[in-house]
Amino acid sequence: MSPSINIEAALAGITEHWSPKVVGRVNDQYVKVAKLLGQFVWHKHDDEDELFQVIRGRLRIQFEDGSETTLSPGEFCIVPRGVMHNPVADEECCILLIETVTTKHTGDVETPMTRSIEQQLA
Template sequence: MIPTLDLEAACEALTDHWSPKVVGRVNDQYVKVAKLLGQLVWHRHEAEDELFQVIRGRLRIQFEGGSEAVIGPGQVCIVPRGTMHNPVADEECWIMLVETVTTLHTGGIPTARTRSIDEQLA
């Protein structure tokens, strides 16, 4: 039997903000869930696009130059590769991410919140 994935239940199981967990894989893409609160860090992924889908709450993604995308439940924002961005959750937000398996959590910007792929797979 092919399993189904309950994204809300996967998010409920998370205990830390900004610590994505891999919940599936589609070809060379990881499907991840995360709880967010506050802001991550300005960063870019030089070679990979990144898909954010809000499950619960609201997420602002700030972009270089002053623009931003605001996404709510059921909405998606795809950040093109090479785009400087900073995710911000003014209140707790639950998201699903789809990222290439090579995508580094905070691009090339290591921070205290940076999580390795091994940590995301645990």
């Protein structure tokens, strides 16, 4: 039996923006929580879809075609594999992510904001 996970408690332990933490695993998918603030980095994941669900705040996700979607608490968006995107949080936002265990944090881009899976598991 797996213990229950309190999302709010998991978020309370996060002190760094854009640094997701793994809180669970379902088959080949990690369940992560993160706090976001500001603009991230334009990137894509060639082989994996990515799910963003807003817990608190608002999140804009910009897409390479010039469109964007804005998520409020309780809403989620699935970014399909291969789609260039850039998450933006104008004010602090708390999210839940579901990503394949092979998903690199910043996809095809390496930046100082990139976090390894080892850092996300800590």
